[in-house]
Amino acid sequence: MIKEPYKDYTPQTTRLHPTLQFLILVSGTFAMIFIGFAIAAGIIVVVYDAKTLTDVLGFNTGNKHALAGLWILQIVSTTIPLFVAPVLFARFVANETQAYLKPTFKFSLVYLVLVFAIILFCSPLMELLTNINQKLTLPASLKGLEDAMRAMEQSAQKATEAMLKMNTVGDMLFAVLVVGLLTGIAEEFLFRGVIQTIFTRWTKNTHAAVWITAILFSAFHMEFFTFLPRVLLGVFFGYFVAWSGSIWPAVWGHFLNNASAVVITYLYQQKHSSLNPDNQHVFNYWIDSLSLIIVLFLLYIYKNITQQKKQMVEY
Template identity: 65%
Template structure:
């Protein structure tokens, strides 16, 4: 039997019930991005005019300022709020930054290397889940909802394509910084930091909390047809944090996932590689099996090193 599957969590430091904590987080997740949206509107209108703000909403690629407008909107209404909310929540509401944000760096550095190889071999698994996800359909009575979700995902794809249209190395580094690093920090502080901790305290079950948080993380992105692979990523990130006791393990994994996608997109756009980043039929069944087995082995090694357990502890 595997015992003590996670590091000990600091005792509960607040009288606020986890359900109320979650409600507070959800409240701020609804209102703070709206404030960011209004700020973005003001900045875009001030810099580029009201028409650019309208074109940002309709993804009018004919507007030369569309890309800049989309980045301003993304950073102001999503990246900054997703970072500010968990930091203020942990610092001023529950007053327990260590337990909720887990900023500690006290873990074996080799875990970073293990995460690197786990993420390196994860694309095959993500491809399987993506292909399964693409075949899923909602029941006939919900056909309208499915069509709406497809339309929303197509709109999100248009925005992503416009933002990741990288003409030079400067655009590449900017995308790596924003999509790779800043997004990873913001989302991990929120999900694997605050929300996962809230569910651990609420359910008393770390495994349940990791899976619930991973599902919430995927649902938050509003991309139904990439729901399963994002859940899998969320589970990876959740166990990285639970076993190591540090948020920086999941930030590193999240960064690797996002930054590698940005780099591959850049190389494809400049015809340095022929691999289309949107191609979901790259691997074969042998690669799927090998990746799964190899990742499970690496996760086992990661767990035992993080928890300072014997390598063959059953």
């Protein structure tokens, strides 16, 4: 039982309008990413050489230092900035750290069990949306844009494939730590923490805030052909936070999604499993339908439990 309620920080103490808050956050985040990129590039050049930096940016894995360089680039120019930006914003701009980041651990462990089940049973839905997404094409007049998006996605896939070439259990655990845990914390603090709070106050509608944040979350990854499944994940994470009042159920869900992808990839690479992580034709429509029913039921239970906990605290 929760001994103390998570306070609903609806009253806004900062005088900045949510529109201005959002602009400041976006500007600050991209500034952090730019600074992080410059630092990462400097580290790669100093530790290795300029050619390694060029190979890293070109995803040339023939360079023996390219993999280490890619991880440096990922951690220093992306993971750390995405964590630091929302923390600084919540503390010094909004001056409402608890309200924006929602770092409270005062929630039932049942939430984590339900999140685990939802992430597990939503796999068929994710596959279905991925297949639908792959068939989407833009009008002929926007073919140039579609080609550019495909090129960006291919570049992102090259980087991911290079970073997830794991030869040892140590490699896998490192990837789980960075891609699963650290990325999960950073992205959830930014999106479900600060951005979702801004849009909740901006629209005065929790559902609108959850969906807008999920769309921005998916767009941020610049992978158009996996846009829809990532929106669905973002919606799940958004409701995990909105209903529980804590960021950690969403971080847990984010970790499970990313870490499982890393582990499945490792097992497939080492031939310990025949499940190809790139195979998007594992399930059928009957399983998809069952997945939808189960996930909706689990979300219903999650919401009801959170509401019951709040009522128990109030009384």
